[in-house]
Amino acid sequence: MAMEEREVLLRPDGRPGGADLRDSFFTSRYQDAVAWARKFAFFQYPFVTACCGMEYMSVTGPRYDTDRFGLTLPRFTPRQSDLLLVVGTITHRQAPILRRVWEQMADPKWVMSFGNCTNTGGPYDNYAVVQGIDTIIPVDIYVPGCPPRPEAVIDGLLKLQERIQRERVNRPVENIHGSVSTTRFASREEVALVPGPVEPHRD
Amino acid sequence: MSDRVAEEGPEGAEAGGAEANPLLRSLKERFGERILAIEAFRGDATAVLAPAALLEVATFLRDEARPAFDMLLDVTAVDFLGRRPRFEIVYHLVSTGDASRVRLKLPVEEETPSVPSLVPVWPGANWLERETFDMYGIRFDGHPDLRRIYLYDEFIGHPLRKDYPKQKRQPLIGPGSQGEAGGQGGGR
Numbered sequence: 001m002a003m004e005e006r007e008v009l010l011r012p013d014g015r016p017g018g019a020d021l022r023d024s025f026f027t028s029r030y031q032d033a034v035a036w037a038r039k040f041a042f043f044q045y046p047f048v049t050a051c052c053g054m055e056y057m058s059v060t061g062p063r064y065d066t067d068r069f070g071l072t073l074p075r076f077t078p079r080q081s082d083l084l085l086v087v088g089t090i091t092h093r094q095a096p097i098l099r100r101v102w103e104q105m106a107d108p109k110w111v112m113s114f115g116n117c118t119n120t121g122g123p124y125d126n127y128a129v130v131q132g133i134d135t136i137i138p139v140d141i142y143v144p145g146c147p148p149r150p151e152a153v154i155d156g157l158l159k160l161q162e163r164i165q166r167e168r169v170n171r172p173v174e175n176i177h178g179s180v181s182t183t184r185f186a187s188r189e190e191v192a193l194v195p196g197p198v199e200p201h202r203d
Numbered sequence: 204m205s206d207r208v209a210e211e212g213p214e215g216a217e218a219g220g221a222e223a224n225p226l227l228r229s230l231k232e233r234f235g236e237r238i239l240a241i242e243a244f245r246g247d248a249t250a251v252l253a254p255a256a257l258l259e260v261a262t263f264l265r266d267e268a269r270p271a272f273d274m275l276l277d278v279t280a281v282d283f284l285g286r287r288p289r290f291e292i293v294y295h296l297v298s299t300g301d302a303s304r305v306r307l308k309l310p311v312e313e314e315t316p317s318v319p320s321l322v323p324v325w326p327g328a329n330w331l332e333r334e335t336f337d338m339y340g341i342r343f344d345g346h347p348d349l350r351r352i353y354l355y356d357e358f359i360g361h362p363l364r365k366d367y368p369k370q371k372r373q374p375l376i377g378p379g380s381q382g383e384a385g386g387q388g389g390g391r
């Protein structure tokens with residue numbers, strides 16, 4: 001009888017483990033599991049400076065509902081955030097503030113550049129406006145548009161999640177900037193000295 | 204300045220010219236030669252005056268004119284690069300009593316771009332004059348706190364002057380800022 005009871009717990013192919021055990025765990029790789037957890041639990045920091053903020057409110061509101069994709073609670077301190085949403089025109093006067101916010105975020109962290117002004121300066125080719133925030137901080141995903149459609153923002157979010165799934169802890173991943181990880185970008189310079197020298201990205 | 208005489212003015216100049224406007228007429232009578240020109244166009248009254256007369260004219264418009272111009276709406280400047288005098292400082296006044304308006308213009312030479320501050324007359328002139336100083340480099344004599352208002356202290360020059368290079372950048376951080384090796388000052 002004892003032998004028979006044990007046979008009930010064998011799988012059909014003869015390996016140990018029964019139906020109840022099979023339902024209680026799955027196997028994965030550690031790196032995959034970490035990346036999966038990260039990409040669906042963004043703690044966003046909305047750095048909203050201009051009219052794109054209206055579109056940001058729309059896309060995070062109930063109609064487009066980025067909660068569905070893990071873009072959830074806005075945290076109004078960078079120390080609790082891992083996704084910096086830069087939404088709107090950044091002026092040179094604002095630039096040191098944006099950089100300090102980015103420096104205050106703990107790794108792992110990502111940056112979404114939201115809208116044409118943030119990507120390139122947009123139409124403002126003048127004395128006041130930063131010509132693309134990637135001249136002062138590294139950017140992981142660029143969402144074009146003036147302002148971007150909510151669908152574009154969601155598409156950018158999904159593409160960012162695909163990238164995060166490929167990321168490996170302490171190992172850089174190929175991205176638009178080459179193989180430089182944000183971790184290395186930060187470690188190459190003095191921390192939290194604003195204003196200070198900045199290594200720009202060269203595409 | 205002959206183009207400022209209302210009789211030769213563009214279409215839309217008021218019938219009877221600026222002389223028919225009672226406010227402009229009273230200004231002309233009271234301040235005489237110090238009012239350099241007057242014009243009226245589609246209900247907008249403008250007086251061009253010498254900078255030295257500004258405080259007196261402003262005080263008159265605030266206290267004695269009827270309606271009294273109790274509100275300074277805007278201070279700005281125009282850069283006529285290549286013309287003499289190069290700058291024109293523009294004040295827009297409004298009367299909250301009957302919503303009538305008057306515009307004052309002050310021609311200012313490039314070498315001495317300064318005019319009296321209107322803060323003693325209208326305290327609201329404070330930030331408006333700071334903006335005009337920031338963008339055009341016009342000095343306002345007697346201003347209590349003449350600092351830049353939009354731009355940062357490190358900024359050199361005044362960007363709305365017509366001879367400020369359009370592409371010139373003065374970033375605080377990033378490419379072109381001080382401390383950045385090989386910075387071109389031109390953004391990307």
